[in-house]
Amino acid sequence: MPFKIPDTPEELFRQGQRKFSNFSQYLPLYILLFVVLGFALTSFYSIDPDEVGIIRRFGRYDRTTQPGLHWKLPFNIEQLDKVKVQRVYKQEFGFRTDTPGVRNQYSTQSFHDESLMLTGDLNVLDVTWIVQFKIKDPVKLLFHIRDPLQTVRDISQVVMREVVGDSSVSEALTIRRMEINDMVQKKLQEILDSYGSGIHIETVKLQDVNPPDEVKPSFNEVNEAKQEKEKVINQAWEAYNKVVPRAKGESEKVIRESEGYALKRVNEAKGDASKFSQTWEAYKIAQDVTKKRLYLETLREVLPKAGKIYIVDPQGTNIIPLLNLQGSKADEK
Numbered sequence: 099m100p101f102k103i104p105d106t107p108e109e110l111f112r113q114g115q116r117k118f119s120n121f122s123q124y125l126p127l128y129i130l131l132f133v134v135l136g137f138a139l140t141s142f143y144s145i146d147p148d149e150v151g152i153i154r155r156f157g158r159y160d161r162t163t164q165p166g167l168h169w170k171l172p173f174n175i176e177q178l179d180k181v182k183v184q185r186v187y188k189q190e191f192g193f194r195t196d197t198p199g200v201r202n203q204y205s206t207q208s209f210h211d212e213s214l215m216l217t218g219d220l221n222v223l224d225v226t227w228i229v230q231f232k233i234k235d236p237v238k239l240l241f242h243i244r245d246p247l248q249t250v251r252d253i254s255q256v257v258m259r260e261v262v263g264d265s266s267v268s269e270a271l272t273i274r275r276m277e278i279n280d281m282v283q284k285k286l287q288e289i290l291d292s293y294g295s296g297i298h299i300e301t302v303k304l305q306d307v308n309p310p311d312e313v314k315p316s317f318n319e320v321n322e323a324k325q326e327k328e329k330v331i332n333q334a335w336e337a338y339n340k341v342v343p344r345a346k347g348e349s350e351k352v353i354r355e356s357e358g359y360a361l362k363r364v365n366e367a368k369g370d371a372s373k374f375s376q377t378w379e380a381y382k383i384a385q386d387v388t389k390k391r392l393y394l395e396t397l398r399e400v401l402p403k404a405g406k407i408y409i410v411d412p413q414g415t416n417i418i419p420l421l422n423l424q425g426s427k428a429d430e431k
Contacts, residue, residue, distance in 0.1 A: 137172045137173075140172040140173055140174065141169055141170060141171070141172040142167065142168070142169055143167075143168055143169075143170065143178055144166065144167050144168070145163055145164065145165045145166060145168065145180065146165060146180075146182075147165045147184075148165075148182050148183070148184035148185055149165070149180050149181055149182040149183060149184070149185075150162055150163065150164060150165075150180075150181055150183055150236055151163040151164075151168065151178055151179070151180055151181075152178070152179040152180075152181060152236055152237060152240055153170055153176050153177070153178060154176065154177045154178075154179070155171070155175065155176045155177075156175070157177075159237055159240075159241065160176065162236070162237065179236075179240055181233055181236035181239060181240070182233065183232070183233045183234075183236060184232075185232070185233075186230050186231070186232055186300060187230065187231050187232070187247070187250075188228055188229070188230050189228065189229045189230075189231075189247070189250055189251055189254065190226075190228055191209075191212045191213065191225075191226060191227050191228070191229070191251075191254060191255065191258070192209050192210075192212050192213030192224070192225060192226030192227065192305075192306075193205065193209060193213075193226050193305070194207065194209070210224070212255060213225050213226050214310065215258070215259045215262050215263070216259075216262075216263055217262060217263065217265060217266055217267045217270055218263055218264055218265055218266050219266045219267055221266075221267035221309070222309070222310055222313075223262065223267060223270055223271075223307055223308070223309060223310075224306070224307075224308050224309065224310050224311075225258065225262060225270075225304065225306075225307050226304070226305040226306045226307075227254075227258060227282075227302065227303060227304045227305055228301070228302075228303055228305060229250060229254050229286070229299065229301070229302050230299075230300040230301040230302075231250060231297050231298060231299045231300055232297075232298050232300055233296060233297060233298075234296055234297065234298040235296030236296060237296065238294050238295060238296030239295060239296040239297065242293060242294040242295060242296065243293060243294075243295050246295065246297065249290075249293070249295065250286075250290070250297065253286055253289050253290065254282070254286060254302075257282050257285045257286050257289070258278075258282050260285070261278050261281050261282050261285070262278065265278065267309075268324075270307055271307050275304050275307065278304060279302050279303055279304060280302075282302045283299050283301070283302040286299050286302065287299045377392070
C-alpha cells in the first residue's frame with residue numbers, strides 16, 4: 099500500500115499515535131533483549147595463551163585470570179585489562195626497522211637526538227642499541243607506571259649516556275662494548291625495580307658505535323696511526339723476547355757450569371786430602387806394608403800405559419842386539 103501523506107495535522111498525529119501504541123506493545127521485549135545483549139557483551143571474555151587478564155572492580159585490583167574463557171560482573175562494574183606476559187618487547191634507539199624479515203629494511207630518517215652522546219674524553223660517538231624486555235608483574239605495570247614503553251625509552255637513554263660518558267672513545271669502540279651492555283642492563287633494571295614497574299630487562303645490546311660522519315676520515319687516520327704504533331711496539335717486544343731470554347739462558351748456563359766445575363774441583367780436593375790423610379795414618383802404623391802397597395798400586399796404574407815390556411837378564415848381554423827395538427817403537431806409534 100503506497101504511503102499517503104495526511105491531509106491535516108490531526109490525521110498525522112493520529113497515525114503517529116497508532117504506530118507508537120503498536121511499538122509500546124513490544125517495548126518490554128526490546129528492553130529485555132538489550133539488557134541480555136549488554137550483559138553478554140560485558141560479562142564474558144577470553145584470554146589468549148600469551149597473556150593474562152587483570153580484573154579491576156570499581157577501579158581497584160581484584161584478581162588475575164589465566165588464558166581461557168572467563169566471566170566478570172557486567173556493565174563495567176568489573177573492568178578487564180589484557181597484558182601480554184609472554185611477549186618480548188623491543189625498543190630501538192638511534193634507528194628504526196621499517197620492515198622486519200630475513201633482510202630488515204631500516205628507516206632512512208636520522209635519529210641523532212637519541213644516538214649522539216659524549217664520551218669521558220670529550221669525544222662524540224654515534225651509538226645505536228636495542229633493549230628487549232618482558233612483563234614479569236602485570237599488576238605493578240598497570241598501577242605503578244603510566245606509560246611503560248616511554249618509561250623504558252627515557253630511562254634507557256639516560257643510563258646509556260651515563261655509562262658511555264664514563265668510558266673513553268677507544269674503550270667504547272673496542273674493549274668495553276660487552277661491559278657497557280652489562281652495566282646498562284644492570285642499572286636499567288635497578289631503576290625500573292625502584293619504580294615498581296613490573297618489567298624485566300632481557301637484553302641490552304649495542305648495535306653500532308661509530309664516530310659522527312663529519313669526523314670519520316680524521317678518526318680513521320688516528321686509528322691507523324694508533325694501530326701502526328701498536329704494530330711497532332709489538333714487533334719490538336717480539337725481538338726483545340727472542341734475544342733477551344736466550345741471552346739470559348746462556349748466561350745462566352755458564353753460571354751453572356762454573357758452579358758445577360767449582361763444586362767438582364772442591365770435592366776432588368777434599369777427596370784427595372782425605373785419601374792422603376788416610377794413607378798417612380796407615381803409613382804411621384805399618385810403613386813397610388804401606389810402601390809396598392803404594393808401590394804396587396802405582397805400578398798397576400803405570401804399566402797398562404807403558405806398551406810392550408821387555409824383561410832382560412842383566413847377565414845376558416848378547417841378547418840385546420837381537421831385539422828389534424826400532425820396530426817396537428814404530429809399533430808403539
